[in-house]
Amino acid sequence: MDRTNSTLKVLEAKAEKQLSWAAIAEHVGAAEVWVTTALLGQATMSPEQAAKAGEILGLDQEVAVSLTIPPFRGGAIQMPPTEPALYRLYEIIMVYGPAFKEILNEKFGDGIMSAIDYEMSIEKKEDPKGDRVIVTLNGKFLPYRKF
Amino acid sequence: MDRTNSTLKVLEAKAEKQLSWAAIAEHVGAAEVWVTTALLGQATMSPEQAAKAGEILGLDQEVAVSLTIPPFRGGAIQMPPTEPALYRLYEIIMVYGPAFKEILNEKFGDGIMSAIDYEMSIEKKEDPKGDRVIVTLNGKFLPYRKF
Amino acid sequence: MDRTNSTLKVLEAKAEKQLSWAAIAEHVGAAEVWVTTALLGQATMSPEQAAKAGEILGLDQEVAVSLTIPPFRGGAIQMPPTEPALYRLYEIIMVYGPAFKEILNEKFGDGIMSAIDYEMSIEKKEDPKGDRVIVTLNGKFLPYRKF
Amino acid sequence: MDRTNSTLKVLEAKAEKQLSWAAIAEHVGAAEVWVTTALLGQATMSPEQAAKAGEILGLDQEVAVSLTIPPFRGGAIQMPPTEPALYRLYEIIMVYGPAFKEILNEKFGDGIMSAIDYEMSIEKKEDPKGDRVIVTLNGKFLPYRKF
Amino acid sequence: MDRTNSTLKVLEAKAEKQLSWAAIAEHVGAAEVWVTTALLGQATMSPEQAAKAGEILGLDQEVAVSLTIPPFRGGAIQMPPTEPALYRLYEIIMVYGPAFKEILNEKFGDGIMSAIDYEMSIEKKEDPKGDRVIVTLNGKFLPYRKF
Amino acid sequence: MDRTNSTLKVLEAKAEKQLSWAAIAEHVGAAEVWVTTALLGQATMSPEQAAKAGEILGLDQEVAVSLTIPPFRGGAIQMPPTEPALYRLYEIIMVYGPAFKEILNEKFGDGIMSAIDYEMSIEKKEDPKGDRVIVTLNGKFLPYRKF
Amino acid sequence: MDRTNSTLKVLEAKAEKQLSWAAIAEHVGAAEVWVTTALLGQATMSPEQAAKAGEILGLDQEVAVSLTIPPFRGGAIQMPPTEPALYRLYEIIMVYGPAFKEILNEKFGDGIMSAIDYEMSIEKKEDPKGDRVIVTLNGKFLPYRKF
Amino acid sequence: MDRTNSTLKVLEAKAEKQLSWAAIAEHVGAAEVWVTTALLGQATMSPEQAAKAGEILGLDQEVAVSLTIPPFRGGAIQMPPTEPALYRLYEIIMVYGPAFKEILNEKFGDGIMSAIDYEMSIEKKEDPKGDRVIVTLNGKFLPYRKF
Amino acid sequence: MDRTNSTLKVLEAKAEKQLSWAAIAEHVGAAEVWVTTALLGQATMSPEQAAKAGEILGLDQEVAVSLTIPPFRGGAIQMPPTEPALYRLYEIIMVYGPAFKEILNEKFGDGIMSAIDYEMSIEKKEDPKGDRVIVTLNGKFLPYRKF
Amino acid sequence: MDRTNSTLKVLEAKAEKQLSWAAIAEHVGAAEVWVTTALLGQATMSPEQAAKAGEILGLDQEVAVSLTIPPFRGGAIQMPPTEPALYRLYEIIMVYGPAFKEILNEKFGDGIMSAIDYEMSIEKKEDPKGDRVIVTLNGKFLPYRKF
Structure with missing residues (x-):
């Protein structure tokens, strides 16, 4: 099962069981951002984490296994992002990026x-x-x- | 004087006087990221801030005045950024952006x-x-x- | 049910029942532009609004629920828009955008x-x-x- | 004198004389948005309007004449706009554009x-x-x- | 039925009945270019015109109705056009466009x-x-x- | 002298002498669209035509010669055109292009x-x-x- | 049957019958490059040629007919080509194109x-x-x- | 002297001396396409060839030397080419490219x-x-x- | 069977049999990078290699045959690559590419x-x-x- | 002095003194690829390295200092590269990239x-x-x- 399908299964299961990302993350035993990222197909779980995720979400074995395979990252959104919540991050790079590089070089080399x-x-x-x-x-x- | 020229004058003055962004920011009396952003042509200083910046950097009046005019933002870098330090921020949006939106909606609506x-x-x-x-x-x- | 499918269901129901956007908006109890935007998958309804929309359009529960989930915005049209009615708005930004920014800064800072x-x-x-x-x-x- | 140069002359004169767009527009005798648009090289003034604009701004004859020649519009900004104040207008097309077209067709045909x-x-x-x-x-x- | 499907139905019916665009246009009672454009999903027929088109082409009621709904225009071809017959029109804009604008402004303002x-x-x-x-x-x- | 410079010289001379494209074309003895196109650097004049154009516009020999050299066409405008008068031609290709190809093939093969x-x-x-x-x-x- | 499907049918039939393009072309009675181009959906066969092609490849009548309809050309590959054998042709335009134009103009006008x-x-x-x-x-x- | 400047010098000298590419190539002693390509900054001459080219064109030593340095190829034209003579080559890749690859693989592997x-x-x-x-x-x- | 489907079959078989690329390559008798490349649809196997690959992976005859047909290369990933492991290679070209060309020319001509x-x-x-x-x-x- | 100018000064000095990159690298005391990269404006030298480079190339102090400032990387070439020697590296990513990622994940995780x-x-x-x-x-x- 490829990651796109496995992400759909995760989202369906989450909606059906009315679980929050926070609750899933707590059950899996890792940080909320990371667990959400992995379940959305952008990070790789250990077999134990995938089992935990499968348990709380009631996922098929096939889906759980797919969570342990390194994904091909970055294809989930188009750039520049059309979604306003993500575009604001993109805009921050354009506006504050030059200062970020200057200060990074000054503080760290x-x-x-x-x-x-x-x-x-x-x-x-x-x-x-x-x-x-x-x-x-x-x-x-x-x-x-x-x- | 347009902002591109005024940014060049700032960078030359900073190099010549061997000032750090931290030192300039302290003199201007605002945060390091913000002062650097303003001096790179992406934010607007008050006349007092511009005077302070002009003082420590030894800028011409014309340059100092230009710092108080709202700039046309975002043109300083091309997207996707070619500079690796900035590209990593861009990549973070692609990899962690989907999770960011999910968690933002869950926590804030x-x-x-x-x-x-x-x-x-x-x-x-x-x-x-x-x-x-x-x-x-x-x-x-x-x-x-x-x- | 994802938003693309739910938008299709809305459009089919609207066509079949020969309802106007104005009539739907009145029934939902919110502004015409906003209700249309939400039903086209670019805004989020409250459960009450979604129930009202489901009522007048005769939507399945699954469709009505999908209207209450924050959508991933902006993917409904390509930019620049090929449709002439939307391209004219795009052209307005190119022609009047510079004046908009000047006047906005002058009036508001x-x-x-x-x-x-x-x-x-x-x-x-x-x-x-x-x-x-x-x-x-x-x-x-x-x-x-x-x- | 081409329009790009003539726009620069206008902006310099406006800055030097510390005139607002509102004041210039009043002197020219037309709407603020339109006068600003024309002075930024995106609309065509009548000889009388150009003379009035030249008067209040102290422009050379050559600049004033250039304001009466139909410009090649739209090149003043890149799309999508990097400047946040203009990008928000662009985003509005993506989010509200589909509803705009639906309602336009419903109300007007x-x-x-x-x-x-x-x-x-x-x-x-x-x-x-x-x-x-x-x-x-x-x-x-x-x-x-x-x- | 969306316009893409309805266009396919039109093309199939036209091929099966071996009708020319000219013959269809004559039956519908409007110009050949316009009728072809409408049947290809880029213009809107009146109910009478759609009925006439449905009659000669033997279209389902559903298809005929879809011809009366304002389409989302412009998505039928990619730009620049890869098809040589259309690319030549595109090239004409690049080569003769500057003269077109000059002469248009000279003759019409x-x-x-x-x-x-x-x-x-x-x-x-x-x-x-x-x-x-x-x-x-x-x-x-x-x-x-x-x- | 390259064509870009020679176009500028032509436009300056035309403005100074207050000549219309129609008048220049009549003097050169060819069609208005073609003469304008050639003078804007998108077509090649014969030595006689260039001499005529040089005569009425008072061009240097060097400029007149450049008008007789086949130009590198198409670089005078960006595509899609930002200028509304040219964009409308571009839009016509998108909206009427599919019908154009159908009718062309039907009438001509x-x-x-x-x-x-x-x-x-x-x-x-x-x-x-x-x-x-x-x-x-x-x-x-x-x-x-x-x- | 559209050309994309008809191309697939041709390729399947060619593979199954283990025919070379040369053999098919000889049977059709036209040049190898042209017959291959037509069978790949980029040229139009006469009914006789299509019948010949249908004969040797064992194509359905529907497929053979589709070969006689002028195709919408150019959509079979993306540009720049990712396939190295085609990219080399693309590179030749970039490297030798300027000389090609110079020599063409010199030899032919x-x-x-x-x-x-x-x-x-x-x-x-x-x-x-x-x-x-x-x-x-x-x-x-x-x-x-x-x- | 970089290649862009050196190309300009070559073109000026060629125009002034009214030499054809064929004549220059004959003097240099290599093929017309190749010599033209090298003089347009897309190939590298030997010192002897550069001396010959310098002789017939009357180039400065500095220009002649620049012809012997491997250039950074491909930047001389934009793709897709706007110039019609070059676009036709580009179109040939789109239309005949798929057949080219099939036949190449069949004949050569x-x-x-x-x-x-x-x-x-x-x-x-x-x-x-x-x-x-x-x-x-x-x-x-x-x-x-x-x- | 086209290469995209045949790649999917290979990946499924590899996952099911829990084979490493190294093990498959050893069985096929060629280098690991090359065998992996061929099985991912970017190189052409000999019939013997394809038979070996089919043997260890348990592929259908149809899939094995498809591995012997020259593929249309390069479509497997988008450029610039969104996957960080591949983007780093892309970045290396931007940062070290200019030096690569200089040194290549110096060492090899x-x-x-x-x-x-x-x-x-x-x-x-x-x-x-x-x-x-x-x-x-x-x-x-x-x-x-x-x- | 910005890096673009400083790169030009380096290239001029290298040409004038007829130094190889290998010789310069040896004098600077670091690897050939790295020294070339730094001198082309894509890496940062220590003051000692810059002094050595300045010594052998006879650079002004101002140029030597610029070599010690972290550059804004990646702007030296356009992507995809038009230069064939660099495009081949780009093509390698497209053809061998999928295998690279598979093998990297298999060998390293x-x-x-x-x-x-x-x-x-x-x-x-x-x-x-x-x-x-x-x-x-x-x-x-x-x-x-x-x-």
């Missing part, structure tokens, strides 16, 4: 923030003037190798 | 994280296994208006 | 008109020289946050 | 809202919860000719 | 030739050196509105 | 209308309901060679 | 090599240092019409 | 026609019905290596 | 590294600081032919 | 080969049947972080 040795969280901060979304990107700094 | 009522920081977290880049995105949640 | 805290209407103004289409865009001004 | 026999205004509506931008698009309905 | 209040014909002119295709574009001139 | 052995005219037809632009495309039919 | 009144062959020339592919393009020169 | 170990000629074949352009592509067949 | 007479390997080099991927590209140098 | 902690070499392997280019890519394997 020449290199990048890894998107592989990387984790992220999405939190809600209540605020009387309007709640705020706090997204934390946490990636290892990788200095360019000189050879 | 239908809407977006604003990229306008928005601030961000870039910090270094030392780690013996390799220092980590911590980027915090902090935007107001905007629920879709029903009418 | 640096910021944007929100497309989220936003509503719009489409009205017919009769005119002997040819009726006119009056489209009103009404969005909250969001000033850029300085930090 | 098969045809378009003209972008040529067209006018628009941009107004500020004060609101304690945040001022609102009111943009009114007013275009003649053009029914498709059958032949 | 600032404005456009409407593609909505528009009709066209395609005729064969016999010529011993090779027959010639005569395409006549006939559109209302629309002057730009000043406001 | 498999082949194309040449864009090389081709001429066109642009005329004004006065009409109390609004003047009409009549564009006539006249190209040799080229049947596909079978081999 | 202003015009093009027709791709319609055109034929081509693909031959093998044995060579001890490696066999060579000899492709001959043979198109009528079409001089630009002056009018 | 799996592999490509090299565009590196490659030569080509452009000849004029007089014909009372219209002269014909004969382009011969001659490339080594390269079989795919199995490993 | 004007020409290319063949991608046809080409082989590659992917090895793991264990390293306490993190294992390393060693990819070796080995292509014949092809000098540009002068003619 | 889910992750990527780093393009940052990365080095490469380009060597010449003499071969009587034609010399071979041996390119070795050597990047750290980065496993995807689970969180």
